[in-house]
Amino acid sequence: MDLLNLGIKSIFIENMVFAYFLGMCSFLAVSKKVSTAFGLGLAVVFVLGMTVPINWLLNEYVLKEGALSWLGADFASIDLTFLRFIMFIAIIAAMVQLVEMTIEKFSPSLYGSLGIFLPLIAVNCAILGSSLFMAQRDYTLGEATVFGFSSGIGFFLAIVALAAIREKLKYSHVPDPLKGLGITMFITGLMGLAFMSFMGISL
């Protein structure tokens, strides 16, 4: 039950995009068409769902203070927390590469639609951000997995919704300097306002 609550919380209430501004770069750049936004969203769900649990294992058994105690008593006092950034980003880059190769091998059609977005994901702040939040909040393995997946779904929902709005927006008359990024910022703000209505729901 707690896991379900955590899932709903990270999809709606603490949405990666609207509450923490993570993944904004690709959120703004790849939201011009619904179909491409759909592809990127799926890829993010996929990669987030895999990297957060793996980084949890890495953090729990290698990086945390005292995490190396399974190697013997001598290692119990080692604290490798400062290596967190570099290890997490290495895992993410490697996972993205792995996912790309796996998809290419087993499902060429999916690769065709996702392929170009996968390298982009390695530098998506939402991915690294989720891993860092996971480490900071001391989740268990189950919680970390749910958190990863539902953060991905939150991002997916947000980017598809924005792309749909932007497609409609093509037919409206927007002042010249506001075209593109400017109006998208205002729309994102209004969407964030809508998502704020989920706040205060205690599960």
Place this chain on the structure above:
Amino acid sequence: MSTETLETPVVKDKEALLSKRRKKFVTDPLSDDNPITIQVLGICSALAVTTQMKPTLVMAISVTLVLVFSNLIISLMRNAIPARVRIIVQLAVVATLVTLVNEVLKAYAYDMYKELSVFIGLIITNCIVMGRLEAFALGNKPYDSVLDGLGSGLGYSWIILTVAFFREIWGSGKVFGYPVFEAMGIENFATNGLMVSPVGAFIVIGFIIWVQRSKSGYIEH
């Protein structure tokens, strides 16, 4: 800012000083080619830390430092990096620099470190850093790259400081934590809670883009 002291030794040992071409590297990103408002890079951190001026200033300095040094290092290594693994190499260099910044903050400014929390780590995935490395440092000389990094860093800094200024003054009636309105004798200044929330950031940055683009005449199609 600390970036000035940083630049001087580099200027000395190069015989060509600030030529017109090199000046453009620094001035272009300030307005005509601003990383945030024109290139749409590095928005994540620009929005997340800007509720107050102080953390924003720390963030601006950190990003500028990381940009300058990663540009320098990658530019020095540019002929030794195989094209296939360049992303990993860039990430490793940036991650190392960010770890350094993080450790320094943890040691000397623990409050700031707590307040910025994961957002220091997220400089690694700040698109401005990766973007400049890809677009500039991989194909240019070290000194030019340093100037380019400095320019982009300053362009980023002034935008996020402006956003932070408006968000802090409307959201909590303060500038750098100093209560301006009370000092001016205005009691009971009604603060706008929306400015402190994420929504305020989007709106403020939307307005900045509007003003800046209508001045420069840049139109996106």
